[in-house]
Amino acid sequence: MRAxxxxxxxxxxxxxxxxxxxxxxxxxxxxxERVVGIQAQDARAGALxxxxxTHALTAADLRRALEVDxxxxxxxxxxxxxxxxxxxxxxxxxxxxxxxxxxxxxxxxRELGLDENLCDRAETVITDALAAQGPCxxxxxxxRLADAGLPADGQAPFHLIRxxxxxxxxxxxxxxxxxxxxxLLADWLPDAPGDGPTGDAAVTxxxxxxxxxxxxxxxxxxxxxxxxxxxxxxxxxxxxxLLPVRVQDQDCALPADRADELDAAPGxxxxxxLLPMYDNYLVAHRTSALSVPAAHQRQVRPGGxxxxxxxxxxxxxxxxxxxxxxxADVTLFDPTxxxxxxxxxxxxxxxxxxxxxxxxxxxxxxxL
Numbered sequence: 001m002r003a004x005x006x007x008x009x010x011x012x013x014x015x016x017x018x019x020x021x022x023x024x025x026x027x028x029x030x031x032x033e034r035v036v037g038i039q040a041q042d043a044r045a046g047a048l049x050x051x052x053x054t055h056a057l058t059a060a061d062l063r064r065a066l067e068v069d070x071x072x073x074x075x076x077x078x079x080x081x082x083x084x085x086x087x088x089x090x091x092x093x094x095x096x097x098x099x100x101x102x103x104x105x106x107x108x109x110r111e112l113g114l115d116e117n118l119c120d121r122a123e124t125v126i127t128d129a130l131a132a133q134g135p136c137x138x139x140x141x142x143x144r145l146a147d148a149g150l151p152a153d154g155q156a157p158f159h160l161i162r163x164x165x166x167x168x169x170x171x172x173x174x175x176x177x178x179x180x181x182x183x184l185l186a187d188w189l190p191d192a193p194g195d196g197p198t199g200d201a202a203v204t205x206x207x208x209x210x211x212x213x214x215x216x217x218x219x220x221x222x223x224x225x226x227x228x229x230x231x232x233x234x235x236x237x238x239x240x241x242l243l244p245v246r247v248q249d250q251d252c253a254l255p256a257d258r259a260d261e262l263d264a265a266p267g268x269x270x271x272x273x274l275l276p277m278y279d280n281y282l283v284a285h286r287t288s289a290l291s292v293p294a295a296h297q298r299q300v301r302p303g304g305x306x307x308x309x310x311x312x313x314x315x316x317x318x319x320x321x322x323x324x325x326x327x328a329d330v331t332l333f334d335p336t337x338x339x340x341x342x343x344x345x346x347x348x349x350x351x352x353x354x355x356x357x358x359x360x361x362x363x364x365x366x367x368l
Contacts, residue, residue: 003244003251004262011216011247011290012315014254014261018213019281020053021312022271028054028062029071029086035213036206037083037093039278040074043180045309046084048276051355052348059356067174070189074172074180075165076101079227087189091168092196096206098166100228105159112156122150122160127169127184135173135181203228203236208255211237214284216245216252221285248289270313272344274321274328274352278307282317292317296333313341326353 006014016022018034025031031053032038040046051057065072070087077083077093080101085093109119122145129136129144136144141161146152151160161182164170173183185192197205210222219237223230242253254262275281282288282300292300293316300308300317311319311330318341319332328349332338 003246005246006216006262008248008290009314010262013264014216014258015214015281015284015290016271016273016312016315017261017264018215018258021273021281021315024053024055026055028057028065030054032072032084033086033089035280036089036209037077037085039081039280039283040084041082042277043074045276045278046074046082048274048352048355049279050084051352052273052275052279057355063175073189073192076162078225080104080162080166087192089196090171090189090192091194092198092202093206094166094168095196095198096202097227098168102163102166104227105163109159109163112154112159113151114156114159118150119160119163121148123164123167123169125150126161126164126182130170130182130184131187135176135183137176137179137181139179141182200232200236203232204239207233207236208240210284211240211242211253212255212258214280215254215258216247217285218247218250218252224286225284270341270344271315272341272348273312274345274348275310275312277309279310281312281315282307282310291315293333299333311341311345313344323352328352 020031020034025034028050031050035053038046038049040049047059047062050062066074066084072084073087073090074082074084075090075094077085077097109115125144125148126141129141133140138157138161142152142157145157145160151157161170165182168185170182171185171188173181173188175181196202206226207222210225211217214221214225219234222237223233226233240253241256243256243259245252245254282291285291288297288301292310296317299320300310302308308320309322310317311321311332318334318337319330321328321330323329328345330345332341
């Protein structure tokens, strides 16, 4: 089949549509399931990443999903980076991604003097502490490691805690006065589905869901986003039912069942969204050339792994923003565009304020 040439506007419309940007999903759980996890190394940015894709969501709704209903859970998944995923996806994603991330981490563990025996001892200390005490902060677990004569300085505690999470022993639990805590995964999520795709079928399932949310895309995009070995990722990619398309002279694809979206007409006014730091939309492809103008790449991605909060108009970054107490402080790349974007910025700023408004007190942190 001859590949269909797509212009940049159409590609951006398809990518934003697949992620719920402009067409929000109905709940936090649906959003996280549809985009296969929300980047969440910064917890507040992760929450705002779910907000921008979900209709009428509040921070209270999200916290309830994480701490009471427990339909969502935060942990290390894609590329070994913190994400919020659905509890239904937890175990098969850990089984697929955890061993690979740990293999890639082995060199850093050796540099820190963390051999397998020491790591196993640390895991026992961590899980025993959580079993005896319930939810613990990183600082509390670090003290337990120190009391046991284990490394408790520098990056060692982080890597020991992350290793236990990647092995499926612990996960993030309830917030305590603004601090994240860890809990025993089996106690916190005893009913999390243990079945799911495995092996090559799991890679294929992940590729299918990635493409449905982030397409049009190329196999290299999936490799970079997932962090999986290139050979397995490409093999899974080519097993899918694909609609070939060309994007800026590159061979890409859409899932065949999204073909009806190719003719969707743009809205009469720019669809404006305030994306948080590290947003999925800005990291899901090997290059951000289609999402950030070339002249302004450094304003959004200044280096050092930082990705700033971006103002998005019809899928293209047109500025950056930060939250100032009760409103979004926006800096547009082209100030002359402000009149045409003012209404959208005001609406998004008001919606973030609504989202952040406290409306619920969580149960005690010891309640598992």
